[in-house]
Amino acid sequence: MSERKIDEATMDNVEILAKLALTPQERQKAMDEMEKILTYVEKLNELDTDQAEPLVHILPEVNVFREDQVTNGDGRKDSLANAPKAKEDQYIVPKTV
Amino acid sequence: MAKQYETVIGLEVHVELATATKIFCGCSTKFGAAPNTHTCPVCTGMPGSLPVLNKKVVEYALALGMAANCEINRYCRFDRKNYFYPDNPQNYQISQLYLPICHDGHLEITTENGKKTIRIHEMHMEEDAGKLIHDEWEDCSLVDYNRSGVPLIEIVSEPDMRTAQEVIAYLEKLRMICQYLGISDCKLQEGSMRADVNLSVREVGSDRMGTRTEMKNLNSFKAITHAIEGERERQIELLEEGKEVIQETRRWDDNKESSHAMRSKEDAKDYRYFPDPDLQPMQIPTEWMEQIRSRQPEFQEERAARYEEQYGLPAYDASILTQTKHMADMFEQTADLCGNPKKAANWLMGEGLRLLKEKGMEAEDMDFTPKHLADLIQAVEGGKINQANAKKVFAKILEDDVEPLAYMEKEGLLMVSDSGAIEGAVDQVLAENPKTVEEFHSGKEKVLGFLVGQVMKKMRGKADPGMVNELLRKKL
């Protein structure tokens, strides 16, 4: 049995990166599933990709630009329409400092 | 003997670009609007919204890269930098890591110790974050996305600086270039130029880099200087105590004049950069490069050289006048309008800078119609006003951009060229000073000056000295 890819420390880090607070049960299940899936996707290691360029963009288009012209007006109302908590046209969040 | 330490400093400078719209949407970048007025689905990270790149941002980045002697990545793209923070509506910032638009440049700086080259590692385009303010009433923070998506260029230097003086010189040089290019006003106080300082210390002679810290929130040259001094001392102290410097980000507190570590277990510092699939790459065509190169302005050094040659200014004057493009433009227009470059230079450098300094303002705050100064210079040269009064008028031009001739007239500062009035004064003075008149007649021509002075006093300085002289000689 090879070493686990997702050990407790890795999972701690992944939870921080993903910003998810998992229950102990959820966490254990997620670790097991991730382990299985990652083991499967490592099938890619069979491939010799040394000569293969990473393909980032499927479309050949380059230089997709817009002109520097103001097209938007006062967006306050729409921007805040779905805010869970707002005050004086600003979003409220727990204090950051 | 105590160990000698060397400070090693690299800078990450953010310059906010003076485009009309944000980098990925058509919202205005105007400063000071009511919260969240300059927002749309794109710059508030609404689901389903997509970014479209502002062409001008690329042009500005190319122009700055060329001015800083950079190599251009003709094929480049944007990456996502992932981190959660409420000022960042998507919780990722669109930036460039793998293929930044410019790399491997350099700038030459001048300090007391002479010239030095500071290498630039890379420059890239990215979006600014929104603004967070603390709400004391509800003990929470409030988010305003007006700044979210304002275009930035980040300029990352190599760790080539050793002193605060070099850091300031480098920043001033960058600021000057940006201003000459017209791509940013680079005001530290307003945040349109921001510098993060990466600093480490090592024993003199060592070629190994020490562990560095990154300092943020430096809003003035003064703060930068103090932060560098403080951090240098802090690190040396740690090393002297046999402790280790921890690689961390520190926040400068301007009030306390000290920095503290910004530590949180939720700050993973793993940004998971990957190419942004919402944006197509850029392939900068040669014609575009050439077009931008041909539009590059005359920078400070070239302009100063031209002033020496074209206007016959001393090197010192030429260098001072060109420190900001704004001042240089003011000078050039004034000089051309009044036909007297040296006088124009003297006014701007002497009275101009003195008055600004008095008010705690900077050269770029000098704002008046060059024609007004040109008119004033011509008035002085034409003897319509004396030097003392001219200074008063200039102060007024600087303050309210007054039209000088109208102002002089209104305030009664013009020279009196009415010979009747002067004649009266001359007669009076001659009558009051018979002894002096006698001395004059006995050959002591020097006393004429005293008599002129007396007449000027009676005229409250507003008489044309030439005319007074002439009348006195006639009467004597």
Next chain:
Amino acid sequence: MEEILQMSALELSKQIRHGSVSVKEAVEACKKQIQTSEPQVHAYVSMDEKILAHRIKEVEEGIKSGRYTGPLAGVPIAVKDNICTRGQKTTCSSKMLENFVPTYDAQAVKQLEDAGMVILGKTNMDEFAMGSTTETSAFGVTRNPWNPEHVPGGSSGGSCAAVAAGEAVMALGSDTGGSIRQPSAYCGVTGLKPTYGRVSRYGLIAYASSLDQIGPIGKNVKDCAALFEIIAGHDSKDSTSADVPVESYDSLVSGGLSGMRIGIPKEYLAEGCDEEVKKALADAVHTLSKNGAVVEFFSLGMVDYVIPAYYIIACAEASSNLERFDGVKYGYRTPGATELHEMYKKSRAEGFGEEVKRRILLGSFVLSAGYYDAYYMKALRAKGLIKKEFDKAFQKYDCILAPASPTTAPKIGTSLSDPLQMYLSDIYTVAVNLAGLPAVSLPCGMDSRGLPIGMQLIGDCFQEKKILRAAAAYEQLRGEFPKAWAKEEK
């Protein structure tokens, strides 16, 4: 009413424009069907009666005034709930967006409204389009109109089920790894996944930006072609939108089979593919080759690597795309948090379902320091090799014929317990997204349990015409496919 349900979308629109059917009647026919089968099927997440009533009037007037003259004017359409509709809830079938009301329309929605179509409601889906069964929806499963014990497929299960059940004349779906083609196959309807860049993604709530594409779902190929023509086209709000002209639907479906070269990857018929599916495909091959097409087997490389590459890329992008759901600007926010990061972690943990969380965790891991090259870059390199394999194939063939799924619709409750197994069933669909290709899925038979079998025709980029032409010709030879709703009334 029955008559209206029998009509194709194009036929219905013609009747509406001629005045023999009113827009209201068309909508009422769908609503009647919704009343009958929705309690069982549950294809919709929301319908807004007020907006609908207003829209019916608007379209009726628009048709009269000559504002709406297009081939689908007046046709009622269902829209997948990850496509933003202004003023109408768009939830992605997630608790996270349960009350989210967009203040903007997706470009595709705008275009179908400009064409005079009437949005009936928003359809159920796998949460954030992550899943193959529509069982990961936070708002209950959708059931297959052919057999309520089976799933409709996913993630556009609601859209496909709505069309199959006669609850909508057509629908919009989205396809990131087969999410239009596989449920179309399971539900016995026709669905097109256009070339990447054909349809603006503006307003499509992103799952994996480099793979997502909106597409039409309908009763037949021609209806899909007509809807495709309406929603396709360049959009300056989407930087990945292609500026390639779109032909008219009439020309897209015409030309017949003669001279067409069609290849079948033999790897697709290897183990894992259900015998009944193979049989149906063999019948289709027979029909095609008997009628002028040259059909042959060929070897398509990289087949074993498409699922690993797909899940790495899709999860990586998803982990980033879904970061914006944090309880600050919109969406679910936990009531129980006072500290910032606690608020993030709880809001997201409570707002997202299990499958979404799993993919976010996986994606965060494969992008994290030390693993980026081994997983993400490796997957991008594999993607390049996959694309090359298709390039090679399209030098020889006009279309690639393949099953849409290795099986027919599985039973509800049998898929989610083993996520990896569920991912593996996407074997025939995900490569198309990785390579940005267009593909149309259409029914080609029925299994012994009475569940539809689907096949897909895959084309080279921007060659929708070739696959639609072949599909339309095949459809004509196949004859009318039975209707799920008609079956129910028996």
